[in-house]
Amino acid sequence: xxIINAYWTGIITQTGIMLIAIIGVSLLTGFTGIFSMGHAGFxxxxxxxxxxxxxxxxxxxxxxxxxxxxxxxxFGLLIGLPTLRLRGDYFLIASIGIGEAIRLIVExxxxxxxxxxxxxxxxxxxxxxxxxxLDVLVIIFAVRFLKSKFxxxxxxxxxxxxxxIAMGIDVYxxxxxxxxxxxxxxALSGALLGHYLNYVNPKIFNARKSSELIMTVIMxxxxxxxxxxxxxxxxxxxxxxxxxESAQEWRMAIYGILIVLIIxxxxxxxxxxxxxxxAGIKRFFQRIRLLPxxxxxxxxxx
Amino acid sequence: xTEPLLKITGLTKQFGGLTAVDDFHLSIPKGAIxxxxxxxxxxxxxxxxxxxxxxxxxxxxxxxxxxDITGQQPHLIARKGIARTFQNIKLFESLTVFKNVxxxxxxxMTYNLLESTxxxxxxxxxxxxxxxxxxxxxxxxxLAPYADMISSNLAYGLxxxxxxxxxxxxxxxxxxxxxxxxxxxxxxxLALVELIVSLRDQFDLTVLVIDHHMDMIMRLCExxxxxxxxxxxxxxxxxxxxxxxxxxxxxxxxxxx
Numbered sequence: 280x281x282i283i284n285a286y287w288t289g290i291i292t293q294t295g296i297m298l299i300a301i302i303g304v305s306l307l308t309g310f311t312g313i314f315s316m317g318h319a320g321f322x323x324x325x326x327x328x329x330x331x332x333x334x335x336x337x338x339x340x341x342x343x344x345x346x347x348x349x350x351x352x353x354f355g356l357l358i359g360l361p362t363l364r365l366r367g368d369y370f371l372i373a374s375i376g377i378g379e380a381i382r383l384i385v386e387x388x389x390x391x392x393x394x395x396x397x398x399x400x401x402x403x404x405x406x407x408x409x410x411x412x413l414d415v416l417v418i419i420f421a422v423r424f425l426k427s428k429f430x431x432x433x434x435x436x437x438x439x440x441x442x443x444i445a446m447g448i449d450v451y452x453x454x455x456x457x458x459x460x461x462x463x464x465x466a467l468s469g470a471l472l473g474h475y476l477n478y479v480n481p482k483i484f485n486a487r488k489s490s491e492l493i494m495t496v497i498m499x500x501x502x503x504x505x506x507x508x509x510x511x512x513x514x515x516x517x518x519x520x521x522x523x524e525s526a527q528e529w530r531m532a533i534y535g536i537l538i539v540l541i542i543x544x545x546x547x548x549x550x551x552x553x554x555x556x557x558a559g560i561k562r563f564f565q566r567i568r569l570l571p572x573x574x575x576x577x578x579x580x581x
Numbered sequence: 582x583t584e585p586l587l588k589i590t591g592l593t594k595q596f597g598g599l600t601a602v603d604d605f606h607l608s609i610p611k612g613a614i615x616x617x618x619x620x621x622x623x624x625x626x627x628x629x630x631x632x633x634x635x636x637x638x639x640x641x642x643x644x645x646x647x648x649d650i651t652g653q654q655p656h657l658i659a660r661k662g663i664a665r666t667f668q669n670i671k672l673f674e675s676l677t678v679f680k681n682v683x684x685x686x687x688x689x690m691t692y693n694l695l696e697s698t699x700x701x702x703x704x705x706x707x708x709x710x711x712x713x714x715x716x717x718x719x720x721x722x723x724l725a726p727y728a729d730m731i732s733s734n735l736a737y738g739l740x741x742x743x744x745x746x747x748x749x750x751x752x753x754x755x756x757x758x759x760x761x762x763x764x765x766x767x768x769x770x771l772a773l774v775e776l777i778v779s780l781r782d783q784f785d786l787t788v789l790v791i792d793h794h795m796d797m798i799m800r801l802c803e804x805x806x807x808x809x810x811x812x813x814x815x816x817x818x819x820x821x822x823x824x825x826x827x828x829x830x831x832x833x834x835x836x837x838x
Contacts, residue, residue, distance in 0.1 A: 420698055427697035427704070428687040435684045438673035445633055445667075447659035447688040447751055456694075502675065552675050 288407050294515040295410035296471045298508065299417050301515075303464025304492040305499070305507035306421060310430065311457045312437030312501070313363075314371045316489045317378025318465050323484035324351040325466025326473035327385060327392060330401035333474075340404040340474055347470040348463045355462030356455070363454045366440075378489050385481040397480030405475035413471070417464060421504055424460070433457050434502065465492075487531075494534060498541055500548025505555035510548075584647060586611045586787045587632070587755055592641035594627050594811075601627045603811045605641070609755075614781060614788040616802035618795075618822075620831055624811040625791045626668060629759055633665050634658040646754060660688055664753035666744040668760045668791075674733035678724055678743050681732050682715040685750040715750060721783070722746040722776070738769045742776070749780065755787045756780070762794045770797045777801060799823070807831065 300322060307313050329347035332338045338346070362373045386395045393399075424430050432453040435443040444450045473479040491514075499510030517533075541548060553559075585608035592605040602624040609615050617625050630636045632643055634655035643651045650658050673681050690711060696702035719725045724746055727735060732743055741761055748756055758777070762770040774797055781788055792798050798805065799819040807815040807822060809831040815822060822828055 423698050423700065424694075427694075427708075428690045428692075429694060429697065431680070431684045431687060434676065435673050438675060439671045441635065442667065442671035442673065444655045445635065445659055445665055445671075446685045446747065447656050447664075448684075449656050 290516050290519050292405065292407045292410050292475060293472075294512060295407070295414050296405065296468050296475060297515045298414055298468075298511045299471070300465040300468035300492055301495050301507050301511040302417055302421050302504070303461040303468070305496045305504060306424065306433070306457055306464075307461040308493055309496045309499070309501040309503065309507055310425065310437060311433040311454065313454060313458065314367070314493065315374040315378075315458075315461075316371060316486065316493065317374035317376070317381070318461065318492055319484040319486065319488035320378035320381035321351045321355060321462045322465045322469030322472070322488065323381050323385060323481065324354050324462075324469070326469035326479045326484070327398075328466075329470040330398050330473050330479050331391070333402045334398065334400070340402050343402075344404070344467065344470040344474070348466045351462045351466030351469075352459045355459045359455050359458040359462075363451060363458060375486065375489075378486060382481045382484055392481075395481060397478060397482075399478055401473055401477060401479060403474060403477045405471045410471065413467070417467075418504075418508070425504065429453065429456065437502070491534075494538060497548055498537065500545075500550035500552065502552040503548070503550035503554055506548055506550030506553075509550065509555070583610065585609055586646060587789070588644040589628075589632070590642050590644075592628065592631060592643065593639045594624070594631060594636065595639045601811050602631070602638075602808075605808070605811075605813055607806055607816075609787055609789060611754075611787055612781065612785065613804065614777065614790065614802050616798045616805040617789060617791045617808065618793075618798055618805060619808035622810075623808040625808055626759060627811075628808070629665065629757055629789075629791065632658075633663055633757065659751060662752070662754035663757060664748035664751040664755070665757040666741070666748055666759055666761060668763065670737075670740050670744055672732045672740060672744060672747070674731075676732060677729050678732050678735070678746075679715060679719065679728040681743060681747050682718055682750045683711060685747050686711045686715045686718075688751060718746050718749055722749070737764050741765070741773075745776070745780075749784070752784075753786065755789065758788065758790045758792075760792050761790065762792050762797050765794075767796075770794055773797070774801045 300318070304315070304318055307315060325347035328350040329340070329343035332346050333340050333343040358377055362370055365373060385392045388394070432443070432448050435446070435448055436450055436453060440450055469484065472483070495510045495514050496507050498514065499506035499508070545551070588608040590606055592602060593600065594602040605628060617628065619625050627636070631638045634650070634653050634657070637652045641651070642649060645661060645663060648661070650661065673684060676684070690707045692703040692707055696704045716725070716728070719728050722742060722745065724739070724742060727739065732740060735743065745758070745761065762773055765773065777788060777790070778801070780786055790798065790801060802819060804817065805819060805822045806813065807825070807828050814827045814831060815825045817825065
């Protein structure tokens with residue numbers, strides 16, 4: 280019994296950790312329309328800065344995590360300032376390089392980071408209640424961000440950058456702001472993951488992780504926070520459910536098929552530009568209840 | 582005579598070897614409605630893009646409201662009071678009409694990220710003020726019934742109107758309209774003329790219009806500037822322009838015989 284419980288607790292905790300990173304990428308990609316394929320790199324910065332500060336300087340773990348976020352924001356600022364002047368596709372290409380560069384730096388500074396073998400015993404901190412609390416805080420932050428002028432500026436940029444700039448929106452500054460915020464959120468997620476596994480390894484934060492984050496957001500529907508969250512809740516634990524011998528290898532293939540299906544049938548993602556609200560759910564069920572009645576009346580008229 | 586609101590002198594733009602706009606001059610007094618016409622490819626939109634800062638001029642100066650704005654960043658020029666619409670409508674398509682206007686009106690909000698995250702300080706007051714302001718603009722433009730509709734679902738003429746409403750949310754001193762009557766029928770463009778004149782009267786606005794609808798331009802504008810192949814060829818009242826040989830030549834070609 281306890282084994283099953285521990286198993287489920289683990290899955291829920293890891294899903295909750297990834298949810299924070301997904302929300303970070305959702306703000307950047309789903310709402311502002313900036314595609315970054317390097318966000319696993321910023322998770323990596325968060326995880327390693329925290330791990331190093333806790334292990335070699337003996338700082339409390341929560342301080343380490345905050346420092347990891349700060350370091351990632353600073354790093355994001357340094358990289359964002361020049362690259363966010365690039366338009367769309369060029370930024371995407373730059374971000375692939377950034378993500379891989381961070382991972383390679385970690386792999387090649389063996390003395391400091393343990394290289395590709397990773398770092399052990401970096402301290403356990405992350406528990407299910409901590410993750411759930413942080414999830415709630417991050418969601419509240421994201422909702423309030425999106426309901427402010429900052430969030431609306433982001434959406435305006437995604438909708439039409441030229442119009443946004445001609446209407447007095449400081450496009451560059453808004454992009455830098457949302458980029459740094461997303462760097463902080465993915466770093467929080469990375470640091471929590473490290474202090475959950477009690478272990479960090481550069482391979483955790485490879486390009487595949489970046490593309491998983493982006494895919495989750497796109498499948499959930501760009502411009503929908505609830506869509507991103509739902510997709511995260513379904514897709515993150517998916518590999519756990521498929522954990523038979525061959526399913527692991529089929530995982531990326533299944534992702535691919537899912538993406539093709541979504542592009543074919545729901546090109547805006549599951550929830551593109553719509554939010555799941557309680558009022559909306561009520562309306563949906565009302566419509567379902569009315570459906571048989573309206574069919575009957577339609578038949579009656581015939 | 583008072584200082585003009587917009588004064589353009591010697592404005593030139595070269596794209597490689599092509600001179601798109603050559604030594605262009607224009608001054609618009611406060612409160613006037615001026616037109617800019619010319620055959621396709623004459624460089625009208627290029628002039629607009631330079632005034633609004635979207636592309637930097639090769640040479641020349643643009644003075645707005647007594648300040649030199651040549652080559653400044655477009656969002657700063659917009660905030661100084663130059664708002665524009667686009668030839669091919671550029672709305673924030675997946676947003677509602679109301680959100681389109683609110684997103685621009687918020688240029689006047691001054692709260693910071695901490696205030697909006699914790700809902701303290703100036704956040705609530707400014708959000709409420711700007712929501713009311715946005716609704717009042719929609720009301721004045723006759724768009725109130727469409728406030729909650731997704732803007733790309735509206736009819737073409739209404740989308741044009743929303744774009745003007747969005748520009749008005751900047752509280753501009755100068756409104757620049759790039760082919761506002763494109764794709765409109767006679768009635769719609771007549772209504773547009775009335776709308777532009779009433780906006781000018783209510784908001785103390787100055788207007789510069791590009792359009793191909795000669796009827797509308799002649800009815801709306803006090804003075805008209807004509808461009809051809811990037812060169813200024815005529816300036817005057819609608820009557821003068823209609824009688825000008827250079828203008829007729831530019832539009833209809835020269836008689837060879």
